[in-house]
Amino acid sequence: MPSTTLSGPRLALGAGLVVYGVILFILIGAVPGGSDNSGYFNEARLLAQGRIHVPMRELAGIPAGGNPYLYVPLGMKPAVDRPDSLVPTYPPGLPLMLVPASWVIGWDHAGDLVLLVHSLAGLALVFALGRICGLTGTWSLVGAAILAASPLYLITSLQALSDVPATVWATAAVVSAWRSRERPGWALAAGACISVGFLVRPSNFLVAAPVLLAAGLSPRRLVLVALGAVPGVAAWMAINLAAYGNALESGYGAIGNEFHGDLVAGTSLYYLRWLPLLLSPVAAVAPLILLYVRSIPRIAVVLISWILAFLGFYSAYRWTHEQWWFLRFVLPAAPAFIVAGLVVLCRWSDGIKGPGAGTLRHLLPCLVVFAAVVVEIGQKGPFGEARTIGHGERKYGRVAAWLHAHVPKESALVVLQSSGALFYYTDYTLLRFDNLSPSVLQEVRASLRSRRQPLYAVLWPQEQGILGKLPGTWVKTASIDDVTVWRCDWGS
Numbered sequence: 249m250p251s252t253t254l255s256g257p258r259l260a261l262g263a264g265l266v267v268y269g270v271i272l273f274i275l276i277g278a279v280p281g282g283s284d285n286s287g288y289f290n291e292a293r294l295l296a297q298g299r300i301h302v303p304m305r306e307l308a309g310i311p312a313g314g315n316p317y318l319y320v321p322l323g324m325k326p327a328v329d330r331p332d333s334l335v336p337t338y339p340p341g342l343p344l345m346l347v348p349a350s351w352v353i354g355w356d357h358a359g360d361l362v363l364l365v366h367s368l369a370g371l372a373l374v375f376a377l378g379r380i381c382g383l384t385g386t387w388s389l390v391g392a393a394i395l396a397a398s399p400l401y402l403i404t405s406l407q408a409l410s411d412v413p414a415t416v417w418a419t420a421a422v423v424s425a426w427r428s429r430e431r432p433g434w435a436l437a438a439g440a441c442i443s444v445g446f447l448v449r450p451s452n453f454l455v456a457a458p459v460l461l462a463a464g465l466s467p468r469r470l471v472l473v474a475l476g477a478v479p480g481v482a483a484w485m486a487i488n489l490a491a492y493g494n495a496l497e498s499g500y501g502a503i504g505n506e507f508h509g510d511l512v513a514g515t516s517l518y519y520l521r522w523l524p525l526l527l528s529p530v531a532a533v534a535p536l537i538l539l540y541v542r543s544i545p546r547i548a549v550v551l552i553s554w555i556l557a558f559l560g561f562y563s564a565y566r567w568t569h570e571q572w573w574f575l576r577f578v579l580p581a582a583p584a585f586i587v588a589g590l591v592v593l594c595r596w597s598d599g600i601k602g603p604g605a606g607t608l609r610h611l612l613p614c615l616v617v618f619a620a621v622v623v624e625i626g627q628k629g630p631f632g633e634a635r636t637i638g639h640g641e642r643k644y645g646r647v648a649a650w651l652h653a654h655v656p657k658e659s660a661l662v663v664l665q666s667s668g669a670l671f672y673y674t675d676y677t678l679l680r681f682d683n684l685s686p687s688v689l690q691e692v693r694a695s696l697r698s699r700r701q702p703l704y705a706v707l708w709p710q711e712q713g714i715l716g717k718l719p720g721t722w723v724k725t726a727s728i729d730d731v732t733v734w735r736c737d738w739g740s
Contacts, residue, residue, distance in 0.1 A: 257385025261375050261392060265368050268396055272367055277638030278359030278408040279645055284338065285408040286644070286668025287323020289359070291336035292343035293672070296350065300491045301333040305677045307660060307695045310688075318683045321667035325501075328493050335491040337499035340484065341448030342410045359408040366413045367405035371396055373419040374583045380426050381547045381587050387594050390617045391586045397624040400526040403634035404576050407641045410448050411576040417445030418455040418580040422554065425462035428469050435469040438462075439476020445580075446480045450498065452580060454561055458554035462546070507564040518569035519559060519578075525627050526575060527582055528620030530589035537588045540595055547591065554584035572630055590616075647706060647728045648673035654726065655704055655733075660696060662705040662718065666731070670706065681705075681714045689719055693738060703736040 280289040294300055304312050304319040304326075312319055316326040320334060327333040336343070342362070349358035371392040378388030395401050404411040421441035428434035438459050445452035463469045485495035492499065500506075524532040534555065541548040558581035562568045568577055593616060597609045625631050648670055651661075660677040663670060667678050679692065696703050705715065705722065709730050715722050721737040 255385050257375075257389045260389055261372065264389075264392065264396070265371060268371065269364065269368055272364050272405060273360075275635060275638045276360045276364060276406045277641035278363040278406070279356075279641050280669045280672040281407065281641040281644045282665060283322035283668055284410075285323075285359075285641060286321065286672055287336060287338045288342045288346065288408050288410070289355075290321070290323060290668060290672050291338060291340065292346035292350070292358075293355075294336065295340065295343055296347045300487065301327055301330060301335055304332050304334055305671075305675070306332070307677055307679075307692060307701075308699060309695045310691050315683055315685075315688055318680060318688065319678060320680065321671035321678055322664070323668040324671070325499060327491070335499070339410070339447060339449055339498070340487050341444065341446075341480075342408070342413060344447065345413070346408075363405055363408065363412060366416045367401075370401070370412055370416045370419065370583075373416060373423060374586060376423050377419060377583050378587050378590060380423060381551070381591055382544065383587070383590055383594055386613045387590050390613050390620075391583075391590050393617050394528050394530055394586050394620045394624070395582060397621040398527055398582070399624060399627055399630035399634040400573070400575055400579055401582065402631070403573055403637050404579060406634065406638040409576065411579045414445055414449040414452050415580045415582060417441050417448060418452055419583045421445060421455050421459050422462050422550065422584075425459040425469075425473065426550075428463045428472070432466075432469055432472060435463055435472035436476045439473040440479075442473070442477040443480025446477070447484055449580075450484065451558075451561060451577075454557040455554065455580065457557050458550045458584070461553055462550045506566050508566060509564055511566060511569070512563045515563040515565075515569045519563075519575075522572050522575055523578075523585070525623060526572065526630065527585050528623050530593070530616065530620055531582075531585040532589070533592045534585045534588035536592045540591070544591070548588075551584045551588040551591075555581050555588065557581070573633070643729050643731065644669035645673060647731050647733075650726060650728050650733070651676070651704075651706070656702055658699075659702040659704055660692070662703065662714075663707075665708040665711060666706050681711075681718070684718070693719060697738060703738075705734040705736070707732050707734065 280286040294302060306312055306319055312326065313331050316331065320326060323337055324334045325337050327335045345362045346358045349361045353361050374395050375388045375392045378391045379385065401412065421438045424434045424438035424441055428438060442455060442459060445455065459473060460470065463473060488497055489495040537548045537551060558578045562577045565577065567574050593612070597612045600608055644666060647666060651674060657675065660679055661670065662679050662681050664681055667680060670676060670678060684692070707714065712732070715734065722734040723737055724732055725735050726733040
């Protein structure tokens with residue numbers, strides 16, 4: 249059992265968390281933004297009001313029934329039982345965390361608080377995982393530093409996404425389960441962590457495999473784990489029933505259609521290419537822990553089952569290999585990757601003999617962390633995107649503020665990328681341009697002109713081409729960073 253006294257590595261971890269917290273505080277932008285980010289905030293606001301449905305903002309004479317997604321912002325979907333209402337798409341775990349955070353610090357920074365706390369907790373938990381897996385304090389500190397420098401961890405720490413919270417609760421579940429062999433009460437805590445993780449992201453059920461292996465197959469501990477997990481599953485089912493009319497129906501709908509066996513080979517190659525860069529080359533040596541399965545069977549089996557559960561599940565998912573940042577889906581396995589790799593390196597260093605062996609063993613953690621961090625921050629594209637993502641997310645709020653100040657409140661806005669954020673920040677009627685067919689456009693034109701309602705378009709750089717498909721003459725009225733706002737002149 250690791251010592252509970254304040255050792256040098258623990259003090260270094262505390263200092264590192266303070267420094268990392270300051271960096272995150274400067275860079276973070278966990279606010280309503282794109283689909284996921286705005287979806288979580290729109291859901292959180294509904295939950296704070298004690299409801300799960302919200303009315304669509306329809307144009308007069310154009311009900312949603314004929315074109316249900318015309319008025320639907322990203323991150324939401326039409327309610328099955330109420331054709332004029334919207335319900336959230338995403339799981340309720342992160343929104344449920346945003347609600348109490350808003351009581352403490354207000355809605356403007358609720359996401360910042362939740363993500364900041366989870367990001368720092370994730371680093372501390374990797375340190376704890378390393379210690380219970382037999383690593384020294386120094387090697388465990390190396391693991392925390394490697395995770396902190398990962399572009400994948402950074403980009404999901406600086407915006408309102410569920411990946412870092414999912415990682416934290418998965419790691420906390422395994423650490424708690426490990427400790428349950430000494431104190432069975434920890435098994436209940438492990439189940440509670442599974443419960444929260446499941447609410448954050450239902451695929452976090454995959455951590456059940458390493459949790460059960462870490463806890464051992466004692467009936468008493470298994471019952472305690474199950475009892476701890478029940479509240480989260482029950483809450484998830486209750487919210488699903490209210491939102492979608494079925495306790496087992498999620499906002500994703502037929503998610504099984506997104507998984508295809510023929511994607512496994514390509515995704516596996518994508519793992520091999522990117523994970524050693526995003527989680528450092530330490531991740532590449534993690535599978536070698538199987539060489540020590542006889543000497544450290546519990547450690548090896550728990551860590552490998554953890555890795556395989558997430559990598560195997562998402563290897564068939566259509567989005568995993570689309571871009572490097574989509575590997576955030578397997579981020580909950582990152583602690584296992586890092587600690588397994590460090591266990592291999594530590595075991596290898598312990599076997600070094602001869603003159604200078606002691607010096608090399610002392611220097612090796614420093615060399616490993618230096619090389620790992622250099623590789624991670626050396627990914628100029630990913631690391632640059634990660635570092636600036638928070639500022640980019642705050643752009644949605646700046647666009648909303650400009651619209652509030654300059655666009656009449658009765659206006660309708662043609663949108664897509666910004667639809668979720670503008671639904672959160674404003675009360676405008678939003679028209680998704682991917683649902684504006686020629687016939688619908690004629691109805692929109694007639695409705696707006698008859699009531700003298702203005703029409704604007706709010707477009708991101710990749711959306712500029714849509715103007716050529718819309719009727720009327722469009723006049724550029726503003727640029728907010730690289731987002732442009734256009735006013736429609738229908739003509740005669």
